[in-house]
Amino acid sequence: MSFPFEALMACRAELEAEASANDAQAVFPTHGLARLRQLGVLSAALPLALGGCWPDAAPEAAAAGLLRLLQLVGQGSLALGRVVEGHVNALRLVSRYGTPAQYAALAADVRAGALLGVWVTDGARPVHMDQTAQGLILHGQKAFASGVGHVTRALVTARTQAGTTGMLLVAVGQGCVIHPSIGGLSGMRGAGTGQCDFEGLCVSPDSLIGQAGDYLRQPEFSAGAWRPMAVALGGIERLTTVLREQLAARGRAQAPAQLARIGHALIAAQTALGWTRKAALVATAQDRYDAGDIVATVNLARIAVERAGLDVIELVQRGLGLSAFIKTNVAERLTRDLATYLRQPAPDETLCEAAAWFMQRDLPPAAAALP
Incomplete structure (x- = not known):
């Protein structure tokens, strides 16, 4: 199909x-x-x-x-x-x-x-599992769980009694205590980000996915970051369109300073598209590229998309002025949502590690192009 x-x-x-x-x-x-x-x-x-x-x-x-x-x-x-x-x-x-x-x-x-989720960030009580005669018993909670209350099956990480980390596919329902909102988030407020408490939940050993340590196994752990980039790319493109539309509606689109902002926003959006495509291509061809090349390329792409998004946010706010901060303007919500979405962990470390990897070698060539 x-x-x-x-x-x-x-x-x-x-x-x-x-x-x-x-x-x-x-x-x-x-x-x-x-x-x-x-x-x-x-x-x-x-x-x-x-x-x-x-x-x-x-x-x-x-x-x-x-x-x-x-x-x-x-x-x-x-x-x-x-x-x-x-x-x-x-x-x-x-x-x-x-x-x-x-x-x-x-x-x-x-x-x-079914709606699935991946919940790996621990709450105040990290999730761990105990092997008992009745099966696996989970303890602890997950925080920053997107779609909580709507996700029906969640892939969660949990520490084992041996000190390793495993993955489990857990049915989210009776036996789980849902806290539908962590409160206080300025953006991405509609993503249903909350907490899920698994304390005392008994699951079958068949719920275990893979082997201990698989979740953090490279290059898959980093390579999958191209998918959030694709979502962010959509937000960047939408904000760029909003800037153009609102300036045109005000009759300000032909002002030289505004034309420059539109131009820079279009460049940023195209830059984000190019890096996302490259990351998707390299991540998809794991049999063709060295694992270190895949990880470093995707991490560079992640930083490039973040930078493009932050640039477009600034251009929109400068171009639209105070109206970009009015709650009834779609641009105001979009800038909050995008700024929040772009907050991935350890950006400085990610950039430095990727740059260090490519100090003595070139980025993988784009041997093929995505359609």
Whole structure:
């Protein structure tokens, strides 16, 4: 099957309107999620044989399709983009480290409408698991859990009694205590970021995914960062369009200073697109590139996209002036959402490690281009 990109493009304004309406009260975009589910967004990343959109034999085409999908969702709603990207991340981790039976069962759940999440940030009590005669007993909580209260199956990390870290695919429902909002976030308020307490939850050993340490295994751990970049790219492009539209509506688009801002914003958006495409290509071809090259390239791309986003935020705020800070202006929410979304951990360390890796070697060539 092919993905209906035209239908997704047609509902971007609908997603954006819901995101703006829900922002003040930090309400999760249930309508938008339902629309995406109806369009097949949640099952698109599955292999073609399991109901997805792209065959395993064409990884570059699959990467291009997924990039476009995440980009379009990000244009409509960064909060929904974050939830969808987490869903795709969970699918990827189970496909890579789980058994064929685990992945087939998860694919069936997704086709039935399941929403997945990846929750790895521990709360005040880190999640750990104990082996008992009854099964695995979980203790602790996860914080910054996107989509909490709506995610039905979450991939979580947990410390073992031996001191290693494992992954489990956990059904989120009875037995889990949900705290739907951590409160205080200035942006991405619609992503349903909260906490989930797993204290005392008993799960089957079949819930274990892969081996201890798989979650942090390179290059997969870093390579997957291209998918959040694709969502951020959509937000960058949308902000650039808002700048152009609002300046044109005011009759200010031809002012030299404003033309310069528009030009710089377009350059930043194109830069983000180029780096995201490169990261997706290199990450997809793990049999072609050295693991260190993949990690360092994706990390450079991550910093480049962050810089492009921050530049566009500044250009929008300078170009629109005080109106960019008025709550009723979509630009105000978009800049908050994008600034929050771009806050990935350890950017300085990421940049320095990538630069050090390429001190004595060149970046991988773009041997092939994404469609």
